[in-house]
Amino acid sequence: MVMGELLARWRAALREQSPVAVATVVEGPQGVVGGKVLVTPEEHVGTLDNRDLDKAVVETARGLLEGGRTETVHFGPRGQRRMEDVAVFIQSFAPPPRMYVFGAIDFASAVARTGKFMGYRVTVCDARPVFATRERFPTADEVVVAWPDEFLKTAEVDRRSVICVLTHDPKFDVPVLKEALKTEAGYIGAMGSRRTHDDRTARLREEGVTEEELSRVASPIGLDIGARTPEETAIAIAAEVIALRTGHSGGRLADRSGPIHAPEAGVREGA
Amino acid sequence: MNPVVEKVAEWREQDRQAALATVVKVERSGPLGPGTSMAVSEDGQVVGSVSGGCVEPAVFEEAMGTIETGEPKLLTYGISDDEAFGVGLTCGGIIHIFVEKVDW
Numbered sequence: 593m594v595m596g597e598l599l600a601r602w603r604a605a606l607r608e609q610s611p612v613a614v615a616t617v618v619e620g621p622q623g624v625v626g627g628k629v630l631v632t633p634e635e636h637v638g639t640l641d642n643r644d645l646d647k648a649v650v651e652t653a654r655g656l657l658e659g660g661r662t663e664t665v666h667f668g669p670r671g672q673r674r675m676e677d678v679a680v681f682i683q684s685f686a687p688p689p690r691m692y693v694f695g696a697i698d699f700a701s702a703v704a705r706t707g708k709f710m711g712y713r714v715t716v717c718d719a720r721p722v723f724a725t726r727e728r729f730p731t732a733d734e735v736v737v738a739w740p741d742e743f744l745k746t747a748e749v750d751r752r753s754v755i756c757v758l759t760h761d762p763k764f765d766v767p768v769l770k771e772a773l774k775t776e777a778g779y780i781g782a783m784g785s786r787r788t789h790d791d792r793t794a795r796l797r798e799e800g801v802t803e804e805e806l807s808r809v810a811s812p813i814g815l816d817i818g819a820r821t822p823e824e825t826a827i828a829i830a831a832e833v834i835a836l837r838t839g840h841s842g843g844r845l846a847d848r849s850g851p852i853h854a855p856e857a858g859v860r861e862g863a
Numbered sequence: 864m865n866p867v868v869e870k871v872a873e874w875r876e877q878d879r880q881a882a883l884a885t886v887v888k889v890e891r892s893g894p895l896g897p898g899t900s901m902a903v904s905e906d907g908q909v910v911g912s913v914s915g916g917c918v919e920p921a922v923f924e925e926a927m928g929t930i931e932t933g934e935p936k937l938l939t940y941g942i943s944d945d946e947a948f949g950v951g952l953t954c955g956g957i958i959h960i961f962v963e964k965v966d967w
C-alpha cells in the first residue's frame with residue numbers, strides 16, 4: 593500500500609470534519625522520534641512501539657482534542673507523567689467553530705461571508721421566510737426559518753461559538769439574547785443604534801438579566817472603526833470577535849509597542 | 864479539508880515520496896502558530912508554509928534531505944541577525960519545526 597492507513601484516516605477525518613488528533617514524537621531517544629499515532633474519540637491508529645507510552649499519549653490526545661487544543665506534552669519512556677524524556681507534539685483538528693447570525697438582513701449577508709472567511713460554520717436564522725432564503729445567503733452553511741430563541745435552544749453552542757444578533761427589533765432580540773446568555777458562547781453581539789441599545793438593555797434588565805450577564809453582550813456590536821456599509825460593519829464585527837477571543841484591545845498596532853503576536857499561541861484550530 | 868494533508872495524500876497515492884514540516888513551538892513573536900505545516904514532494908513541489916516566508920527555502924532543503932535519508936529532524940530558526948543561524952525570522956521570534964518523511 594502506497595498511502596499508509598494513518599494518512600488515509602487523517603485525510604478522511606478532515607474531509608468529514610470529524611474530530612481527530614495527531615500525536616508525533618518530536619524529541620526523545622533514537623528510534624522513538626518520528627513515531628506517530630492518530631487519535632479519535634473512539635479509537636487510534638499507529639503505535640509508538642511501547643504499550644504504556646501509547647496509552648498515555650492516546651489519553652492525553654483525547655483530552656486535548658476535546659478542547660480543540662494543540663500542545664507539546666512530555667512523558668517518560670513508558671508514558672510516565674512529570675518526566676521529560678519524550679516530547680510529543682499533539683495537534684488537534686476540531687470541527688470548525690460555529691457562528692449563528694440572527695436577522696436575515698443585508699448586514700447578515702456580509703457577516704455570514706466574513707464568518708466563512710474566518711473559518712466558521714455559519715448558520716443564518718430568521719423567523720421570516722421571505723428573508724431567510726438560500727439565494728440571499730449563498731455562502732452560509734445553513735439558512736433556517738425559525739424563531740431565533742426557539743432555534744438557539746436546540747443549536748450546538750460551545751465556548752468557541754459566535755452569536756450575532758442583528759435583528760435590532762426587541763421582539764426578536766430580547767428572547768434570543770436571553771437564550772444566548774444561557775450558553776457558554778465565546779462571543780455574543782447585538783446590533784443597534786445607541787437608542788436601540790438603551791431600550792434593549794432596559795428590557796433585558798426588566799426580564800431579570802443581571803449586570804454581569806449584560807456585560808457579556810457586545811452591544812452596540814463591533815469595533816469603533818467608523819464602519820458604514822454592511823461589508824465594513826461585518827469587518828468591525830469580525831475584528832471584535834477576534835479581539836475578544838484573544839483578549840486584545842483592538843487599537844492600532846502603530847500606537848503601541850511590544851510584541852504583535854501573543855507569546856506561544858497554543859491553539860490553532862485546523863481542519 | 865486541509866490543503867497540506869490533502870496534497871500529501873495525493874502525492875502518496877501517486878507513489879511520490881514526501882516530507883512534512885510542522886511548526887511545533889513558537890517563542891516570543893511568531894507569525895504562525897503551532898500546527899502550521901508545509902509539505903514537499905520528491906520532485907520539489909511545495910504546499911503550505913511555516914512562517915511568513917522567512918525560513919521556507921531552508922525548510923525546503925531540509926525536507927528534501929529527509930525524503931532521502933528518512934531521518935526526522937527538529938529544526939530551530941531564530942532572529943536573522945544572529946550569526947548562529949543561517950536563515951532566520953526578521954520578527955524576532957524563534958520557531959521550532961519538525962520535519963519527517965511521510966512513511967505512515
